[in-house]
Amino acid sequence: MELITIADVRTAADDLAGTVVRTPLLPVPWDEELWLKPENLQPVGSFKLRGATHAVARLAPDVRSRGVVTHSSGNHGQALAYAARAFGVPCVVVVPAGAPEVKVARMRALGADVRTVPPARRLAEAERIAAESGAALVPPFDHPAVIAGQGTIGLEIVADLPDVDVVLVPVGGGGLGSGVATAVKALRPSASVIGVEPELAADAVESLAAGEVVVWDVDRTYRTCADGLRTNLSARTLAHLRERLDGIVTVTEDEIMAATGRVLRDARLVAEPSGAVALAARLFHRDELPGGRTVAVVTGGNADPAVLAAALAV
Structure with a gap:
């Protein structure tokens, strides 16, 4: 399986200039070594x-x-x-x-x-x-151009925080993690790119351990509130993640909802549950992560109002 390169990501950046919002890195008031990459600010509310x-x-x-x-x-x-x-x-x-x-x-x-x-x-x-x-x-993740486009997030992270140590990315189909890891590892080899997925849709953890795509059926993945992360990896994204991802952690449903509420209350950003899983890892699994300057990608903010209300009640 041929993997995309940093050159592919740079080509994507040229295509996206003037169309896609170049989102900033936002520091948070409760953690001096954490920045959020708010892709919920895109015109359609997500990195996609x-x-x-x-x-x-x-x-x-x-x-x-x-x-x-x-x-x-x-x-x-x-x-x-x-x-x-x-x-x-x-x-x-x-x-x-x-x-x-x-x-x-x-x-x-x-x-x-x-x-x-x-x-x-x-x-x-x-x-x-x-x-x-x-x-x-045009599939959601199993496509070289899609992966390269998502990788532009990694370009921007390293440009804005050249000494970044850790980048946390949600993992569903794996296109985001594949692209971001490609860019970050090419530009900042010492940085760790860590994937985060729900415990109730942890097919990527199993796939990486097995060295082949392990498919969870919809009866299992549809239990998670993180609806954007219910998809399985493809052979293409697994190949990228095996080569370039530094690790993966899982978060619980309660942790996802707590992170959704935290980012809304204290960072003043609207995140859907899928978009808050990277923050959940930093909040609740810090001992499982490398230390240092960390960026958590907030992937999207297209949340149902009832879900936001529930998150604020946690």
């Missing part, structure tokens, strides 16, 4: 805009004109719909039943044709639509 925009930009014009299709529980679907609208092409998003309604509504508002299917059918249905319509399939 980076990979989706780069992937659409890299399509040949005649291919792109036929439109794009994907499968997503919400954030990637919103990002692809936004990118497709910017390029003036149609977008179809296959959504698993049970996806947060706030995310589905925003996909439709961005012009996406949303199709709902049972969770286990999402990929197969997206592939069927692509084959029948001629639209380009």
Whole structure:
């Protein structure tokens, strides 16, 4: 499996300039060695805009004109719909039943044709639509251009904090961790990139231990409140993480919700549970992490108001 390089990430950065927000690093008042990377401030509320925009930009014009299709529980679907609208092409998003309604509504508002299917059918249905319509399939994470786009977060982290020691990234399908680790390890080899995933969707931990993709079925992964992290790794993302990730830790549901409330109250940022797992690792598993100057990526803020209310009550 050929891995992306720092050159690929730099190409993505050129494609994204002027379209994607270059988010800052924000210090927090309770931890002098912690900064947050607030990707919830992107126009679609998550880091997914980076990979989706780069992937659409890299399509040949005649291919792109036929439109794009994907499968997503919400954030990637919103990002692809936004990118497709910017390029003036149609977008179809296959959504698993049970996806947060706030995310589905925003996909439709961005012009996406949303199709709902049972969770286990999402990929197969997206592939069927692509084959029948001629639209380009842009998967949420299993794509070199998507991974390179997400890697631009790592470029920005090292540029803004050159002596960073630790970068914490949520892991679902592994595209973010693959891209960020590629950039950070190329530019700051001494830094550690640590993945974080929910205990109730810990397929990446098992996959890295086994050296092959271990699939958790939807009955297991759908127990977690971190809906953006319910997907399994692909062979491509596993290859990147095995080569470049320095470790992975898991966090509980209570820890995720507590971190969601903490970032809202004390950092004044709206994070969905999936976006708060990196902070949860720093708050509750610091003894399992390397020490030093740490950046936690807040990956998204597309939370249902009821979820935010529950987090504030913790």
